[in-house]
Amino acid sequence: MMRFLLLFSRQGKLRLQKWFTPMSEREKKKIIRDMTTMVLSRQPRSCNFLHWKDLKIIYKRYASLYFCLAIENQENELLALEVIHRYVELLDKYFGNVCELDIIFNFEKAYFILDEFLMGGEIQETSKQIVNRCIESSDMLQEDDSSEWYEVELFG
């Protein structure tokens, strides 16, 4: 299973953190520090795989963001690279030419998309189209929600 997914900028600022196992705040902070130092100090043309404690760290840089995914030892590293890529594609489809600012200002949407794609440290849905459709439907539900018409419906 996957243990955590972190997104951070080239300056080390955290943009998204998803933890798939329970951890204290202190542990999370320490891991974030370790990851950012390790990944940001890598040479540009080196291998995308690292070893850290008993986990494998897969990282990839997309424009100004580093995607850092930690997987357990029996997982397939090449597939983890594909998981990261799939998530970027989903974000791209949703935001239209996604950039770091989109993720900063709409972080909760980034989380919602992630929660349709991964769950409990495993892949939830392997089809891009289905994930997109679900996000759109949830968004529409949220929109309806804010209109008075929906409230009437609920209590009517």
Next chain:
Amino acid sequence: MSPSVPLQEMIRAIRSARTQCEERGVIQRECAAIRAQFRQADNGGRSHNLAKLLYVHMLGYPAHFGQMECVRMIASPRYSEKRVGYLGAMMLLDEKQDASLLITNSIKNDLSHSSQYVQSLALCTLACMGSAEMCRDLAPEIDRLLRASNSYIKKKAALCAVHIVRKVHDLGELFAPAARSLLSEKNHGVLHGAVVLITELCERNPEALERFRKTVPDLVQIMKGLVISGYSPEHDVAGISDPFLQVRILRLLRILGHNNEAASDAMNDLLAQVATNTDSTKTVGNAVLYETVLTVLDIKSESGLRVLAVNILGRFLLNNDRNIRYIAMMSLQKIVGTDHIAVQRHRGTIVDCLKDPDASVKRRALELSLALVSASNIRSMMKELLIFLSSCPLELRAQAASGIFNAAERYAPSQRWHIDTILHVLTTAGGDVRDETVPNLIQLITTASELHCYTVHKLYRALLTDISQQSLVQVACWCIGEYGDLLLKGDCQETEPVQVTENDVLDALETVLQSHMSSPATRGFALTATMKLSTRITDNVDRIRSIVSIYGSCIDVELQQRAVEYNALFKKYDHMRAAVLERMPVIERNSPGHTNGESSGELVKEVQPVKVKEGDAAPTQQPANQVCDLLDLLGGSEEPLKPTSAQSGPAPGQPINTSNSSGGDLLDLLGGLEPVAFTPAPTVTVYEKNGVTLTLSCEKQSDSSMTVTLTASNSTDSDISSFTLQAAVPKSVQLHMKAPSGDSLPAHGTAKVTQTVVLNNPNKVNLKMRIRVSYTSRGSAFQDMVQVDSFPDSR
């Protein structure tokens, strides 16, 4: 989508803060506002406030006061509030917080909500942070959803079940039947979830593993469908149909086929098909191939398939993509123990990867190269490894140096090569070697007695070039001290002759003594070496005396002590100096790092050449026997050797004195075996008539006693019976005849009769013996007498 304006304004405000202090100020103000809002009654902006708090949390600021708000939001009827509330729960609450229990009820209600998106929120949150309590509580709900709902919910319920099983192992039993039935679904998301769930159940419970083995045919079917089917736009990734699902199924097949012949057979064809048909131009195809290789190597696959898998890894090694080279090497490392020959085929590529610019790839290549070193490729591999050592990154040098030493120790083709290799490593990476290297090298040098001249010349030259590598300098000093006489003689077959004067040598040692680069230990070596030279050189002893006396007042206590003692050796104990400083004996190898097998192997190597050289005096047969016998003894047989009369026939046994005396030293090392036992007893034929042959051989047991063995054989066509022997000896000799082995001699010499006679000759008179032979052959009796005047000398 409607952007959350208050949220975005806050984010903008935070980002425009120019200093950390300013940012903290903004955040404190915002948090205060949020807290105030939380205390107010329900208003439309609750979700925005919580979202703002979550952003602040992500920046690293404390947000625990939002936990109760999350609980309230989750209970709200509005979807937008639920959504943010659940997100907040996943970010701020975990099973260690008490507040997490409060949302159990909300989750339970939402699991049966009419809207699937609300259900999905509940499922997601449960799978993310559900504690064991919550899991136990809600497991029946999840099981219900696994069976009767739409595929959207089913796939989420499956992953929720995975989480529950991880938290509460016993509940695995509950989900097993539902998991099984999910395999017949068509929806990829559900299939994927089902495969993950089954994998989890099998990994935790061996009984479940047994039961799920029956699903292998179904899984094979599904895989075939994915591999063979045409283009499916929903799941296609660069020409591969749903690689995520494929990899998951392959992993489950690996678990099911591990250690099980039947299951492995069932999946054999499929694996071959995937391995050959998958397009490997993009990463995604290689991901599937990689998983296939891992599966093939872990189940009981047939050898053809295994070779195919290793070849795929070999192809990966040549791939342009660095990632793929890296994982190929990791996988080869895991199988180098079991499939050694297959991996050896790719040795060339692996050695090339030592030159890869990426540090991780280099490290893997080094480990793999060291694992592939064998007796047949040691020379070429060592060349490559030494090149690597001279240019490798610093963090790998220690590992490379110790790996090279181990390989050299195990497979060195000759001692000279071994010494050369160690010297090479010391000159390139002397600072990174272990401490035991110096004594180990010294021990090795002492055993290679014929190479002393060569070694000391080489070390002297190395010392002149560079005195910064401490281990090298230490060994060089020791050798110059020990073998300085050989260095000064100047003639050495192995290297070009160079004239070294006594002053040159003393200059070199003094340089080491005075250099600031030398560590105290090194200076100790140099001082002792200088002292030793006083017995090996003739002209400059005074110079040595003065050097030694100077160091009598050295600040370093160890050096001072040594110098004072050596001074005393010059003054008061000069008569002992030669004895104290003479050549050291061969150092025994008994350090814990060496196994007994290796050391006795070395001894055997030593024994054979020495024995063969000095057995020249004896007839050529004997040395071969000697060596064989020696090896027999090393093999542990304790039988005293039988007289080899049958083979050597009437040849008078020439005693093998010389080999025994030289063998004495080596035999001592082997633990004190009697030299006497080694000589095959010489034999003499004393009677040959009517087809009956009687031979005599003797073994000296002590100064006065001897065992004589009489052997009779029959070369006629008919059997001989009633064969008896009687013996007589001079008066002072005591005789004791033991029982014969039999009294009939079968025809054609198929069997012999032996009889042992023990003679005791305390007065050491001239030994003679009369033997009477009587037997019956073809019905007639025969009797004969022979006298033996001289016994074969078997001292």
